[in-house]
Amino acid sequence: MRTVGVEEELLLVDPETGEPRAMSAAVLARAARDDAEQDVFEKELHEQMLEFATRPQSSMESLHAEIVRCRAEAAGHAGEIGCAVAALATSPLPVSPSIGVSPRYRWMEEQYGIAIREQLVMGCHVHVSVDSDEEGSGSWTGCGPG
Structure with a gap:
């Protein structure tokens, strides 16, 4: 049976x-305090972002419920420290992004320069289980020319 999971970055x-x-560290600390075993929320590239990852789900109804639950928990943790979450692709207001301190994020800054330093872009990633590496790397049909 196929499973689907979603990672969403919230502003x-x-x-x-x-x-x-730039409150991600405080929101994550609050989430950990409220649930020491929480594994839903993570830091992201910019400190103005909070990421959650759903557990794999086998139906769209349960995936929807999981996304709603994760967004509500994120909003609750953020609200307790005086901020809110927004599911947006980017900020509609001017911002100077604060880059996280991990070596991976510093490498990204070196590689991608101004795009990392000045752009605050959130993403939503959908993960679908596959039966094999071969199935996962198969060709897509109906996408693009040819």
């Missing part, structure tokens, strides 16, 4: 102004 914002806030 952390001031609840009054909508301005992005």
Whole structure:
């Protein structure tokens, strides 16, 4: 049976102004305090972002419920420290992104320069289980020319 999981990056914002806030460490600390075994939320490239990952689900109804639950938990943790979450592709307001301190993020900054330093872009990733490496690397049909 196929399973599907979603990773979504949320923008952390001031609840009054909508301005992005570099509060991911505080939100993650709050989440860990509320649930020491929480494994849903993670840091992301910019400190204005919070990522969650659903557990793999076998139906779209259960995946929907899992996304709603994760967003609600993220909103609750953020609200407890004075910010809010927004599911947006980027900030509609000007921002100077704060890059996380991990070696991976510093490498990305070196490789991609201005795009990492000045762009605050959130993503949503969908993961689908496959039966084999061969199936996972198979060709797509109906996508693009040819």
